[in-house]
Amino acid sequence: MFYLLKYYIQMKVLLRNSDLNEALSGFSNVGFVPTMGSLHKGHISLIKKSLNYCNKTVVSIFINPTQFNNKTDYKKYPRNLKKDLKILKKLKVNFVYTPIKNEVYRSKNKIKIHLSKKDKILCAKYRKGHFEGVIDVMCRLTNIVKPEKIFMGEKDFQQLILVKKYIENNFKSKVILCKTIRDKNKLALSSRNLLLKKGDQIKAGKIAKALISFKKKFFKRKITKKLIFTKKNELEKLYGVNIEYLELRNKKNLKLSNRINHSKIFLGYYLKNIRLIDNF
Structure with a gap:
């Protein structure tokens, strides 16, 4: 019998690896x-x-402590399991995996994760150990779930590129x-947005609009x-934010670029004490 947090019609909520494997x-x-x-x-x-392209869908809810390089950030990260389960039930998700840390980190065998010098850019430059933690937990979760397909959003583009490389190689x-x-x-949706006041969400949206417009204006130039440095200073003064990085990089290899075509503008900044990232 499955050890369930709760049982819903057409949706099973599982806490242990053994129950997920059985399911x-x-x-x-x-x-x-x-x-x-x-x-x-x-x-x-x-x-x-995932529901459209796969026979069965597993959604995991696990706030991974090893990818936070700031303990306060980990403690403040938004949590609302009850609301999440209602959303997933309405979507008719097959399985929800909500493990405790010991289930995910039961195996102490790590895939050796070494970011190369070329990878230590953008968020990796400012969040020491972050991507190593993300890649490690993604490898562990993949090993537990054994999915054919993993669906991830482009908002965390650098993370997506690094995870894709490690997962598909292993x-x-x-x-x-x-x-x-x-x-x-035009603000990119993120769980961290819940930490922003309404006025700050509007301000973050204006920053996104400004960079979307900037990209269109210089598409063929x-x-x-x-030019990037000037835009960075302009945004900081206009919106009172602290920008860690504003860079134009190639979409495939994340090398610095000087052409909008085949590239993305990457942004990492603090709005008050909340760190936000985006790409355009």
């Missing part, structure tokens, strides 16, 4: 959507894709890239470092 036994073409909870429309779009699973979902003000 998935005999099923093929399993889709997996890894989350840290506080679900929003971005997560929902990933889940719907497992039979394929990582599926899914578009960023934005609100009506060469982008110099000076």
Whole structure:
């Protein structure tokens, strides 16, 4: 008998690896959507894709402590399991995996994760150990769920590229890239947005709109470092934010670029004490 947090019609909520393995036994073409909870429309779009393309879908809710390089950030991360389960039930998700830390980290065998010098850019430059923690937990979760497809959003683009490389080199699973979902003000949806006051959410949306407009304006022109630097200073003064990085990089290899075509503008900044990232 499954050890369940609760049983819902058409949805099983599982806490232990053994119960998940038993539940998935005999099923093929399993889709997996890894989350840290506080679900929003971005997560929902990933889940719907998995439900459409896979025979069974597993959604995990696990706030992974090893990817937080700030203990306060970990404690403040939004949590609302009851609301999340209601959303997942309505979507008719097959399985929800909500493990405790010991279940995920039962095996102490780590895949050796070494970010190369070229990978220590953008968020990796400012969040020491973050991506090592993300890649490690994603490898552990993939090993537990054994999905055919993993659905991840492009908002955390650098994370997506790194995870895709490690997962597809070590497992039979394929990582599926899914578009960023934005609100009506163009702010990329994120669980961290719940930590922002309404006025700050509007301000973050204005920053997103400004960079979307910047990208359109210079689509066919060469982008110099000076132009990026000027835009960074302009945004900081106009919106009172602290920008860690504003860079134009190639979408495939994340090398610095001077052309909008085949590239993305990457942004990491603090709005008051909340760290936000985006790409355009």
